[in-house]
Amino acid sequence: MARLVEYEGKTLFEKHRIPVPKGKMASSPEEALEAARALEGPVVIKAQVLSGKRGKAGGIKFADTPEEAEKAAEEILAEKIGGFPVKKVLVEEKLNIDRELYLAVTSNASTRAPIAIFGLSGGMDIEEEKEKNPDKIFVEDISILHGFYQFDALNMLRRVPGLASTDMNRYASILASLYNIYRQYDCKLVEINPLVVTAGGIVAADARVDIDDDAIWRHPDLGIDISEEAGAREPTLLEIAAGQIDDGDHRGSAHLVQIDPDADYAKRHNKIPIGYNCVGTGCAITLFDEIYPLGYYPVDFCDTSGNPPSIKMYAATKIVFSQPHIQGYLMVTGMAAQLLDNTARGIIKALKELYPETGGKPNIPCLLCFRGRSDEVAVKLFEEHGISDSPYFNVLGRFNTEKSAAEEFDRLYKKWVKETGGF
Amino acid sequence: MSEQILEFTTMAGATIRFDLIKCDACESKACIEADHLPFLGPVLELQDGRPALMWDRAEIKRGKCTDCVACELACQLYGNGGVTITYPMPKLDEFLEGLEEQGLTPAYKR
Numbered sequence: 001m002a003r004l005v006e007y008e009g010k011t012l013f014e015k016h017r018i019p020v021p022k023g024k025m026a027s028s029p030e031e032a033l034e035a036a037r038a039l040e041g042p043v044v045i046k047a048q049v050l051s052g053k054r055g056k057a058g059g060i061k062f063a064d065t066p067e068e069a070e071k072a073a074e075e076i077l078a079e080k081i082g083g084f085p086v087k088k089v090l091v092e093e094k095l096n097i098d099r100e101l102y103l104a105v106t107s108n109a110s111t112r113a114p115i116a117i118f119g120l121s122g123g124m125d126i127e128e129e130k131e132k133n134p135d136k137i138f139v140e141d142i143s144i145l146h147g148f149y150q151f152d153a154l155n156m157l158r159r160v161p162g163l164a165s166t167d168m169n170r171y172a173s174i175l176a177s178l179y180n181i182y183r184q185y186d187c188k189l190v191e192i193n194p195l196v197v198t199a200g201g202i203v204a205a206d207a208r209v210d211i212d213d214d215a216i217w218r219h220p221d222l223g224i225d226i227s228e229e230a231g232a233r234e235p236t237l238l239e240i241a242a243g244q245i246d247d248g249d250h251r252g253s254a255h256l257v258q259i260d261p262d263a264d265y266a267k268r269h270n271k272i273p274i275g276y277n278c279v280g281t282g283c284a285i286t287l288f289d290e291i292y293p294l295g296y297y298p299v300d301f302c303d304t305s306g307n308p309p310s311i312k313m314y315a316a317t318k319i320v321f322s323q324p325h326i327q328g329y330l331m332v333t334g335m336a337a338q339l340l341d342n343t344a345r346g347i348i349k350a351l352k353e354l355y356p357e358t359g360g361k362p363n364i365p366c367l368l369c370f371r372g373r374s375d376e377v378a379v380k381l382f383e384e385h386g387i388s389d390s391p392y393f394n395v396l397g398r399f400n401t402e403k404s405a406a407e408e409f410d411r412l413y414k415k416w417v418k419e420t421g422g423f
Numbered sequence: 424m425s426e427q428i429l430e431f432t433t434m435a436g437a438t439i440r441f442d443l444i445k446c447d448a449c450e451s452k453a454c455i456e457a458d459h460l461p462f463l464g465p466v467l468e469l470q471d472g473r474p475a476l477m478w479d480r481a482e483i484k485r486g487k488c489t490d491c492v493a494c495e496l497a498c499q500l501y502g503n504g505g506v507t508i509t510y511p512m513p514k515l516d517e518f519l520e521g522l523e524e525q526g527l528t529p530a531y532k533r
Contacts (some may be wrong), residue, residue, distance in 0.1 A: 225514070237521065241514035249435045251486070275530065309490035311435045311510055319515060322529040324522055341460075345492050349508070352499070354531040364530060384500065423533060 002211045002224050005048045005234075007090045009207030012185070016177040018192070019203045023092030032073030035091035036066035042094040045072045047079065047086040050233050057081045062094060084233050095205060100194035102126060102137075103175055105148070105182040107189070114142040114182060116156060116175050122194025122205075148179040170202055171195075185222070186215030217247065236261055238319055242302075245315045252308025252338065254316040260299040263325035271297035272413070275326040277316060279305045279343065279372075280334030283402065287332050290406035296413075298330070299323060307338035313346025321354055321362075327423050328413050329366040332405050335398075336372030344370065344378035348385050361390040365416040367409035369396040392416040429474060431483050435490045437510040441474050445505030449498075454506055457497035467494065 004012070010020040024035035025048070036043045047059030054060060059081050061072035073089050080086070100122030108115045120136040121129055130137050140156040142148045153172035157163055163171070178190045191208040216224050225240045235243070242256035260266055263273040274291070276298030278284035284303055291298065300323060304316050320329065331347065333340060347368070351360035370378040375398050382388045382395045392412050396405060416422060429441040446452075454474055458467040466488045468477050474494075478487045498506040522529060 237514055237518040241512055241518060244512075244514060251434070251489075309435060310492040311433070311437050311490035311508070314492065315510060315512060315515075318512065321531045322515060322519060322522075324527040324529055324533075326530045342489075342491050345496055348496060349492050362531070363533060381496075385496070 002213055002216050003050050004207075004209040004211070004222070004224075005050060005088075006046065006207050007048055007088075008222075009209040010204065012181055012209060013177075013192075013204050013207055016181055018174055018177050019201060020207070021092045021095060021203050021205065023090050026073055026089050026091050027077075027087065029070045029074040029077065032089060032091050033066050033070035036063060036069035039091065039093050043069050044092050044094050045069055045076060046090045046092065047076050047081055048088040048090055049081045049084060049086055051081045051084070054081055059086065095196050095203065096198050097196050098199065099197040100205075101171070101197065102129075102191075102193050103171065103178060103195050104189065104191040104193070105142070105175070105178040105187075106191070108141070111141060113144060114148070114179070116140045116142060116148060116153065116179065118157060118160060118171065118175065120160070122192075122196070124193075126193070142179065144183075147183075148176060150176045152176070167197075174202075174204075181209065185209070185219055186212045188212055238300075238322065242316065242319055245312050249309075249312070252304070252306040252312060254302070254304045254308055254312045256300055256302040256316060256319055258300050258323070260297065261323075263297075263299050266297040266299060266325070269297065271295055272327050273297055273299045273323075273325045274328040274330055274409075275302075275320040275323055276300055277302040277304060277320055277329075277331040278333065279303070279336045279338065279340075281305075283332055283334030287330070287402040287406060290402045291330065291409065294406055294410045296328070296330075296409070299326060304343065305334075305336070305338065307342075308346075310342045310346035310349065313343050314350045315346075317347050317350035318354065321350070326364065328364050328409065328416075329362065330405070330409050331367070332369040332402060333371050333375075338372065339374050340370045340372055341374040341377040341381060344381045348381060348387065351387060352385070358390075360385060360387045362393060365392040365409065365412040366390075367394050367396070367405060367412055369400050369405040371398040371400065391419070429476070431476065431480050431488070433488045433490050434484055434486045435510065437490055437508050439488070439494070440507050440509070442505040442507075443473055445503045446473050449503035449505060451501045453497040453501035454494035457493040460491075460493060464489065 007025055013020050026032040026035050042064045045061050047054050063069035063072050076089050077086050102119030102122045104117045105114055118138045138160055150172045153175040157168045157172055182190045189210040192204040194205050196203050196205040236258050245254040266273040272295055274296050281303050302316055302320055304313055355362055379395050379397050388395055427443050432438055455467050455469055458465045466477055467474050492508055495506045495508045
């Protein structure tokens, strides 16, 4: 899902009158120094990354002076959190915390409806807290037809023991605002963890806003690139490029996630990085199980299924081959109902453009296996275009398994290394 | 003077361009045959010996053209090289520029 980083989430909160700490973004230690000077007091410097647990990773530091803030920002900006560099930090006033609370509106997968959550302990993992202290978590189902107003939130908060009526009103107002954000921006989760109570009032010390990927196009004002689901990190440029393949075109899908963008995992585990494309995720997982023990590691996960047009296959193939570290390409279909001749045409167009000098014959070992509708046509198309002639290229048909495909790829790779020296 | 270019945009955002001068010199008209493959609803027909659209451009963009690229591939093999399909991928271009700045090379150029 698309997730806003903290300062973007806080900007949304401010628009909906949820109080947030004073703060400023900084992209350099010098900017952090200026921001800390402007805040005139102790500050906190927070890495603006999507990865969770940034505190434990050294992404949050406190500073009493602007000079300390500059040094802290320098350290954080030199860090990699979750494998990705920190490009920006948020410099914020340090809060004197009296109490921390948890407030959220999210989607309940069971009821397929939104729920509001109020927790008496903030700054914790809500799932863990639910296990340990279920009596401190209060949940309210929301009817999307009715909506969720301040008076609904008040009814919910009446179940919370020990809340003063003035506090109850303030929290209810924030919960209603969170619901408004949830609806307005097609969110999956809008969370304040923690909402901090200070002597001066309440402020959202953190902000998490997760938006439904399929609704991003409805919110151009947020400036989010449509991308593939990258989990708890920002999407890579290739994932954004892949995300745009399906933009505005419902016919089939092309999904690509970079599992190991710099092939660091593959290198550390003595595996050979390869490009990977399957038709059907079940096939992709089975093939992964077969190829991994042979010494290879797919650095991307690409699924092109649901009968995508050839042009989508073409785009996906270009993306897979653009990865700098791959030393082979493996493309296998499950027992596909989709038109595999279309799949083949997309790959052929991509190969002919990427390798104009050889007429589409790649420089790395490639194994393709077509199983399903029009699979024989798909195999013949590669022969017709003269690509199958390559010594390190093979196209298999339906009487093959993931195991035999993986073994054939292994044979091609070893032959390629033996005869050319590889990369 | 008759038109020299036939160009239209597909649902995927690809631009398909026929160089009709080359098409005039093409004997096979392989694109027409390729466009009439089983399962693929045709969008091309021959009019006065040249490829022409069977539908208006709005219908083509709405999905009449299935983006199968069969016309271009057939033209490359059996025609006169008059069909080109371009598909913009700005983010991929940006990625490739970034790779160059890092001193890296995409796998297909290694």
